[in-house]
Amino acid sequence: MRVQTQSGWEWQVSNDIFKFIKNELYIELRFFDVAFSELIPQVDETIETMSTDGNCIFFKPEHMISVFKKNSKYLDRLFLHSVLHCIFSHLWVRGERDLFIWGIACDIIVEYTIDNMEKEILKRPLSWLRMQVYEKIDENPDGISAAVIYRELMKTDSETVNRLHMEFYTDTHKHWPKEDKMSVAQNQTKDKWDKISRQSEIKKESQGKDSDKGKNFWQQQVKTERGKKSYRNFLRKFCILKEELKIDMDEYDLNYYTYGLRIYKNMPLIEPVETKENLRIGELVIVVDTSYSTSGELVKKFLRETFTILSETDSFFRKRKIHIIQCDELVHSDITVTGDTDIDILINNFELAGGGNTDFRPAFEYVNNLIDTGEIKKLQGLLYFTDGKGKYPKKKMPYNTAFVFIDKLSETAVPAWAMKVSLE
Incomplete structure (x- = not known):
């Protein structure tokens, strides 16, 4: 008769607990079936919670069994928390952001997502601090994402940041990639989860529309993160x-x-x-369509997202130079951004000038003149944020040109020589 060791028994019981957790979550969130089965249980005796690297779910058996006896619902929430980090690609899109602050931002958005799911097995009492944070998130005009929360945390005092860390800490990020640049294996893991995310979204949509706020909420999160990744990848074409x-x-x-x-x-x-x-951007021109059909808040969202992506991917030269031009049917302003420019102050104080009809030609004529006079010496590309409805130049420009739309619904036909992309 074979005698089972203590560690062997703990491993067997822990695996049974994982099966129980996945079954409970599957009943409520069937469209996550592939995601729930993707992470392979792996023992890590150094942690007192769970952790993931996108391939395994790490845990300490003794801790797992102890918590299950006291509060099995907590383990449901804990496991889903780690899965959502993978669904949202939090492990792989940090770039050059501060590792500690980025981790807090990701924990906040995942916990916010779970609390919005309003599922009985996931419910927990909301602290006053948590409710205050959620109210502030709901008021944010830039939409909800870890990147938006990260920007706010970077402007927050250290005492408050530590309080938020304690409030939203759930799993440890010990096994997340530590380097700014990912390895081939990490890129493959990221691609795998991008596919799982899309599959989950398709399965959710196949169930038909429902009034479940929580289920629809995570879809909004996935689309937000995917849109940012697509736009981020697009900007690299300008590098x-x-x-x-x-x-x-x-x-x-x-x-x-x-x-x-x-x-x-x-x-x-x-x-x-x-x-x-290094992949870096030379001189860049950003033109903002300030015609009557353009919203000031949308413009600010576009500028914030663009500068956030450029900064996080180390795309600027230390002595960078970027022109932000406002134009409807006339060029109204040209703001030069350098390494000393405070981007937050610039965007917060940004006011639209214009309100007329849309004509793209004056902006290109203005930029071409800057090149001819030597004001712009090495133009890498021009981004034109617009709703797309206007008069385009007939001839191809001697530099990369892209028209950026707020979403795919607003995309219109652009000249063959230009690129187009949507933020969402």
Whole structure:
């Protein structure tokens, strides 16, 4: 007769608990069936909660069994929390954001999503702090996403940030990618979850319309995050590969360098590589359609999203130069953005000038004149935010041009020489 060890028993019981959790969640959220089965249980004795890397769900058996005895519903919520991080791609879209603050922002948006699901097995009493945060989120004109919450947290004092961390802490992000740039394997995991996210959305839509606020809410979240990812990828088309002078620590061995200095005084055995290639944007022009059909809040949303994406992907030169031009049928203003510009102040104080009909030609004529006079020396591209209804230039421009729409419904036919993309 084979004697079962304590660890073996804990592993078996923990797996039974996971099956129980998935079954309970599946009854309420059937469209997440693939997502629930994707994460493979994996023991990690160093954690007191759950964690995921997109492939496994890490847990401590002793903790798992103890919590299940006291409050099994908490484990339902905990597991769903980690799954939603994967659905929303939180593990893979951090970019150069602060790891700690980004984690708090992601926890807030996931907890907000779960609380909006209004499912009996997921319900928990809302603290005063949590209710205050949710009210502020609901009032945000920029829509709801981890990126929006992150921007707010970066302007918040450290004491409040720590309180929010304690309030919304659920799973640990120990197994999330720590590097700014992802490996091939991490990209494959991200692509896998993008596919699962789309499959879940299709299954939800196939169930037909219902009045379930929570089910519809997570779909809005998925669409918001997907739109940001699509626009983020699109902006990379405007990036140019150019060398920026700085020491490339990845391309030489510091030991040989210091050894040479020590043995031969001022003669290192190997010189550091002084250039490192980076995908960066040169000079950029952003034109805003300020005709009567354009909303000021939509323009601010577009500008915030654009500058957030550019900053997080390290796309600016340290001495960058960007023109923000307002134009309806006339050019009304041209604001130059440099490395010293406070983007938040600029956008918050941004006021539309115009209100006439839409004609795209004056803006292009103005930009071409800036190029001719040497004001713009290396134009990488022009982004034109508009509803699309206006007069386009007939000739192709000598630089990349893209018309940006607020959503796919507002897209119209653009000239063959131009690109088009929607924010959502």
